[in-house]
Amino acid sequence: MEDVAKLAGVTKMTVSxxxxxxxxxxxxxxxxxEWAIGQTGFVANLNAGSLSSQKTRIIAALVPxxxxxxxAETIQGISDVIRPRGFHLxxxxxxxxxxxxxxxxxxxxxxxxxxxxLTGIRHSAATRNVLMRARIPIxxxxxxxxxxxxxxxxxxxxxxxxxxVRSLHAAGYRRIGFVNGRxxxxxxxxxxxxxxxAALAELDMGPPVEVVIEQEPVRIxxxxxxxxxxxxxEPGIDAVFCANDIFAAGVLIESRRRSISVPDRLGxxxxxxxxxxRLTTPQLTTVKVxxxxxxxxxxxxxxxxxxxxxxxxxTIELDFSILRRGSTR
Amino acid sequence: MEDVAKLAGVTKMTVSxxxxxxxxxxxxxxxxxEWAIGQTGFVANLNAGSLSSQKTRIIAALVPxxxxxxxAETIQGISDVIRPRGFHLxxxxxxxxxxxxxxxxxxxxxxxxxxxxLTGIRHSAATRNVLMRARIPIxxxxxxxxxxxxxxxxxxxxxxxxxxVRSLHAAGYRRIGFVNGRxxxxxxxxxxxxxxxAALAELDMGPPVEVVIEQEPVRIxxxxxxxxxxxxxEPGIDAVFCANDIFAAGVLIESRRRSISVPDRLGxxxxxxxxxxRLTTPQLTTVKVxxxxxxxxxxxxxxxxxxxxxxxxxTIELDFSILRRGSTR
DNA sequence: GTGAAAGCGCTAACAG
DNA sequence: CTGTTAGCGCTTTCAC
Numbered sequence: 001m002e003d004v005a006k007l008a009g010v011t012k013m014t015v016s017x018x019x020x021x022x023x024x025x026x027x028x029x030x031x032x033x034e035w036a037i038g039q040t041g042f043v044a045n046l047n048a049g050s051l052s053s054q055k056t057r058i059i060a061a062l063v064p065x066x067x068x069x070x071x072a073e074t075i076q077g078i079s080d081v082i083r084p085r086g087f088h089l090x091x092x093x094x095x096x097x098x099x100x101x102x103x104x105x106x107x108x109x110x111x112x113x114x115x116x117x118l119t120g121i122r123h124s125a126a127t128r129n130v131l132m133r134a135r136i137p138i139x140x141x142x143x144x145x146x147x148x149x150x151x152x153x154x155x156x157x158x159x160x161x162x163x164x165v166r167s168l169h170a171a172g173y174r175r176i177g178f179v180n181g182r183x184x185x186x187x188x189x190x191x192x193x194x195x196x197x198a199a200l201a202e203l204d205m206g207p208p209v210e211v212v213i214e215q216e217p218v219r220i221x222x223x224x225x226x227x228x229x230x231x232x233x234e235p236g237i238d239a240v241f242c243a244n245d246i247f248a249a250g251v252l253i254e255s256r257r258r259s260i261s262v263p264d265r266l267g268x269x270x271x272x273x274x275x276x277x278r279l280t281t282p283q284l285t286t287v288k289v290x291x292x293x294x295x296x297x298x299x300x301x302x303x304x305x306x307x308x309x310x311x312x313x314x315t316i317e318l319d320f321s322i323l324r325r326g327s328t329r
Numbered sequence: 330m331e332d333v334a335k336l337a338g339v340t341k342m343t344v345s346x347x348x349x350x351x352x353x354x355x356x357x358x359x360x361x362x363e364w365a366i367g368q369t370g371f372v373a374n375l376n377a378g379s380l381s382s383q384k385t386r387i388i389a390a391l392v393p394x395x396x397x398x399x400x401a402e403t404i405q406g407i408s409d410v411i412r413p414r415g416f417h418l419x420x421x422x423x424x425x426x427x428x429x430x431x432x433x434x435x436x437x438x439x440x441x442x443x444x445x446x447l448t449g450i451r452h453s454a455a456t457r458n459v460l461m462r463a464r465i466p467i468x469x470x471x472x473x474x475x476x477x478x479x480x481x482x483x484x485x486x487x488x489x490x491x492x493x494v495r496s497l498h499a500a501g502y503r504r505i506g507f508v509n510g511r512x513x514x515x516x517x518x519x520x521x522x523x524x525x526x527a528a529l530a531e532l533d534m535g536p537p538v539e540v541v542i543e544q545e546p547v548r549i550x551x552x553x554x555x556x557x558x559x560x561x562x563e564p565g566i567d568a569v570f571c572a573n574d575i576f577a578a579g580v581l582i583e584s585r586r587r588s589i590s591v592p593d594r595l596g597x598x599x600x601x602x603x604x605x606x607r608l609t610t611p612q613l614t615t616v617k618v619x620x621x622x623x624x625x626x627x628x629x630x631x632x633x634x635x636x637x638x639x640x641x642x643x644t645i646e647l648d649f650s651i652l653r654r655g656s657t658r
Numbered sequence: 659g660t661g662a663a664a665g666c667g668c669t670a671a672c673a674g
Numbered sequence: 675c676t677g678t679t680a681g682c683g684c685t686t687t688c689a690c
Contacts, residue, residue, distance in 0.1 A: 377667035
C-alpha cells in the first residue's frame with residue numbers, strides 16, 4: 001500500500017480512504033490512486049485491515065456434511081444473503097461428530113468470524129461453553145426444539161414426523177414402520193423417531209416398528225434392506241415412513257421386487273423432498289423442509305444483528321409441509 | 330495472550346511456542362500455560378498470527394453453485410484433504426458468472442489464501458491476469474482441455490461426450506439428439522456439445538439435433554420439454570444424450586407419457602451419475618465423473634506444492650466411465 | 659481533504 | 675528453554 005501511496009503522491013491513509021470511503025477523497029486524488037493501484041497490481045491485505053479494525057467480514061458455518069443436498073441448499077441460502085454485504089464464508093463439515101464440531105468451533109473462533117452458523121441445537125457442553133463466551137451472533141439451524149445458545153432457525157422435526165404419521169393414518173394406514181438413519185449426534189433424526197413414536201401412541205397404532213441404518217453415507221440399497229428387516233419384524237405393516245427420501249426410494253424398489261403394490265398394500269413416505277422424490281414411480285409422499293430458507297433467514301438474522309437492527313426473534317420456526325403423492329393413498 | 334502469559338509467569342513468546350511448538354517448551358511451563366489458557370478462556374487470534382507469519386492456513390475455493398451435487402462432492406474432497414492439515418476453507422459460488430468469478434477471486438486474494446481452487450479452465454482475461462500475479466498454487470478443476478494457469482485436475486468433457494456417442498452408436502442407435510444446459514460461461518457443457526458433434530461427424534450420423542435449455546437451475550420439467558422440442562426438430566431420433574442426468578430423467582418421463590418405449594424405440598443417456606440415475610425405471614445410462622476425486626486430488630496437489638514436494642504434474646486427467654444401464658440397449 | 663503517530667495481536671529472528 | 679526487539683499491513687484517532 002505504501003508503494004501505491006508513493007506512486008500517487010499521497011500517504012497510505014489516503015489510499016485506505018480511497019478504498020473504503022471514496023467520498024472523503026478528492027476526485028483527482030482518487031483517480032491518481034486508482035491509476036497507481038492498476039500500475040502496481042495492488043491487492044489490499046484484508047487480514048491486516050481486520051486486525052486493525054477488529055472487523056473480519058467473515059461468517060463461519062458448520063454443516064454435518066457437504067454431500068447432502070439439503071445442507072448444500074442451506075449454505076446457498078447463507079451465501080446469497082452475506083455475499084452482497086461483503087462477508088466471506090468459512091465452512092467445514094463436522095461429519096456428525098461432536099468432537100469435530102468442538103474442534104472446528106474452536107478453530108473457527110480463532111479466525112474471529114463476526115458470526116457463526118451451526119447445524120442442530122445439541123452440542124457438547126464444552127462447545128456450548130466456548131460459544132457462550134464468544135460474544136458474536138450464533139445461529140443454530142434446522143431444529144428448534146430446545147434452548148438455543150443465541151438464535152435458532154429451523155423446523156420441529158418432531159412435529160414434522162407426527163404430522164406425517166397422522167397423514168398416513170388419515171389415509172387409512174394402520175401399521176406403520178419407521179426407517180431411520182444413524183442416530184448418534186443427529187438430533188434431527190432422533191426427534192423424527194420420537195415424533196413417530198408419539199404419534200403412534202396418540203393414534204393407538206400399536207408398538208413402534210423401527211429399523212435404524214447405521215451406515216453412512218445414506219444409500220438407496222440401505223432402504224431396500226430396511227424393508228426386508230421391517231417385514232421380518234412385523235409382516236403386518238401397511239406403511240413405511242423413512243427419515244429420508246433415499247431410504248424411501250429403496251423401500252419402493254424392494255416393494256416392487258417383492259410385488260408388493262404401492263400405495264395399496266404398502267404406503268411409503270420419505271423426508272426432505274429431494275429431487276428423487278418426484279422421480280420415482282409412483283412419486284414419493286414426503287416432508288418438505290425449507291432448507292434454503294433456513295440458510296437465508298439464518299444469515300438474515302446475523303446481518304440484522306450486526307447492523308444493530310431489532311431481532312426477528314431468538315427462534316424462527318419455519319413451516320414444513322407434507323407433500324402427498326403417489327406412494328401413499 | 331498477554332494475560333495468559335502473565336498468569337503463567339512467562340512472556341507471550343513462550344505462550345506462542347507452547348501453542349505451536351510444544352516440544353520446545355518445558356513440561357512444567359507448558360502445563361502452567363495450559364492452565365492459564367483454561368482460566369482465561371483465551372482463543373488465539375489467527376489473523377494476527379497470519380499477519381506476522383505470512384501464512385494464513387486458508388485455502389479458497391470457487392464453485393459455480395452449491396446446489397449441484399457434483400460440486401458439493403468436490404468440496405467434500407477438498408475439505409477431507411485440507412482439514413487434517415489445519416487449513417480452513419473459504420468458499421463462494423460464482424453463479425456461472427465470469428464477472429462474479431473475477432470479483433470473488435479479487436476479494437479472496439485479499440484474504441491471502443495459500444492456494445486457490447477454481448472450477449473450469451476458462452476465465453476472463455482480467456481474472457487470469459490477477460491469478461498469474463498471485464504467486465500461490467492455483468488449481469483449475471473439472472476440465473483439462475486448455476492451458477491451465479498453474480495446475481488442473483479433471484476430465485475431458487469433450488472425450489466423455491465422444492465416448493458416450495460412440496457407445497450409443499455401438500448399441501445400434503443411429504439418430505442421436507442432444508440436450509444441453511445453458512452454455513454461457515460453462516465450458517464443460519460447451520465441450521460436451523462439441524464432443525457430441527465431433528462424434529456424430531466421425532460416425533457419419535448426420536447433422537446434430539440439439540436443444541439448449543437456458544433456464545437455471547436445471548429441472549426435470551426442462552428435460553420433459555426438451556424431448557418434445559427434439560422430436561419437433563427431428564421426429565426420427567432414436568436416442569437422446571443429455572448433458573446431465575436431470576434432463577435425462579425428464580426425457581424418460583416424457584417418453585413414458587408418449588408411450589415411446591425405452592430403450593427400444595428410444596435410448597436415453599445422461600451425465601454425472603447422480604443418485605437419480607439409479608432410481609428411474611429403467612435406470613439411466615450415464616457418464617460417471619469422479620467429482621470427489623477431483624476435489625481430493627486438487628487439494629492434494631495444493632498441499633504437496635505448499636510442502637515443497639514434487640508436483641504430480643501440471644495437469645491430472647482423470648478417467649470418466651460410461652455406465653451402461655437400462656435406458657439404453 | 660490529507661497526514662502523522664500509534665497500535666491491532668501475534669511471530670520471526672536473534673540473543674542468552 | 676526463554677526472553678527481547680522489531681515489525682507484519684493495515685486502520686484508528688487526532689491533527690491540521
